[in-house]
Amino acid sequence: MTIKIKYIIAAGMLSTALLCNISCEKFIETDFPSNQIPTQLVFEDEQTADAALAGLYSSLWTNSMYSGGVEGMGALLGTYTDDLSCVYTSSSNGALDLFNNQQIPTNTAVTSFWTFAYQQIYAANSIIEGVRNSKTLSDAVKDRITGEALFVRSILYMQLYQIFGEIPYADTTDYVVNSQLGRMPKNELLLKIETDLSEAINLLPTTYKNAERIYPNKYAGYMVLAKMKMLLKKWNEAEILCSTIMQNSTYVYQTDITKVFQKSGTHIIWQLKPKNTNDATKEASLYTFSGAPTSFVLRPELISLFAATDLRRQNYIATVPFGQQTNYRSAKYKNLAVNNPTEYSIIYRLDEVYLMQAEILTELDRSSEAIPLINRSRQRAGLPTLSNTLSANDVKIQMREEKRREFFTEHGIRFFDLKRWGLLDQLVMVKPNWKSFHSNWPLPQKELLLNPKLNPQNTGY
Structure with a gap:
């Protein structure tokens, strides 16, 4: 029997094939086992393997939790907490229900969020399997591509866990196995993610494959692993990882606030490139409006945190x-339409590592060492530096406020911080519908119907 697809087409399919009730026969006509996609066909050379990887990155930018658009964590978790107000008018809009903390298991935004994430996990698994089974790729190419795919899979799982709680963990493309997975217990799941991240770091190169930093390197892996260690309260290990990044001369703190969101900065650890050259970032397209707002506006509680002299108030x-x-809108990304030669969507930047390290030091009872790290962003914003005589509690308060001012609307950082700090229930002061069980989103009802092993539903839903 003959293969019905070209290699490049197959690579593109990898980014859309996860758990989507499409049989393999729709992709190919071949003698391969009916429960497997013959991904080894895509990985005969480095070019086709990189094409599959490029498809995965493209899907992250287009439709994923890391997209800067309405389907991403910046918008959905920003409106779920207290960064953004949602002004969509449709009563059936999934983002509006999240803003009102009235999400139910059939929420369309929640369902799409889950589906896109597992599609990309499937694509990553396809790449990992294809590379490992390839008989023609060099070991160096195999390591690099496997490391990148593991990195992407790990960050997706880490965020899914923080948003949904216990979730299924798939590391195969066998759709029969995947369709019957239950939710992995917390400790086992976190160990899997931690192990995967460690393996990814071992495989990723130290230097960037591309000067634009659109492919993760070992230090991007260190940053994610540091986030994981913080989640696990392994503060000493997290400190070492953050120090390793901060001491690397590849990364230089950006002192000019007008250049923080420009793609050429040496403070950037990893960013996503728009689909077409000079396209606007999704963040610019989503948050920019004149006259009546159309999607999201910044909440007044956030605006009130900025002093009049804070340069972020003028630039962000x-x-x-x-x-x-x-009304107030996020203006971190400024270029619109096809007139954007200077901006990509930044996922990780050195500024966050500094404030992560500041938090770690407060947890290690070394608050005085955290003050200079907090002062870096304050100085860039034109604010007076914090005194070295602050109490440990005041340092912690200042660190938390500084992180909110610096990272609003960026990939759900506010939600993850509040959850890690045990402060999500404080949202009830500004969001009257907030309930404690809202710390997790509901599992999509569609998934529970397809796979009863995912039950029970999260508490409260």
């Missing part, structure tokens, strides 16, 4: 008058 936030009302 735009004031938009409309009639008798004044």
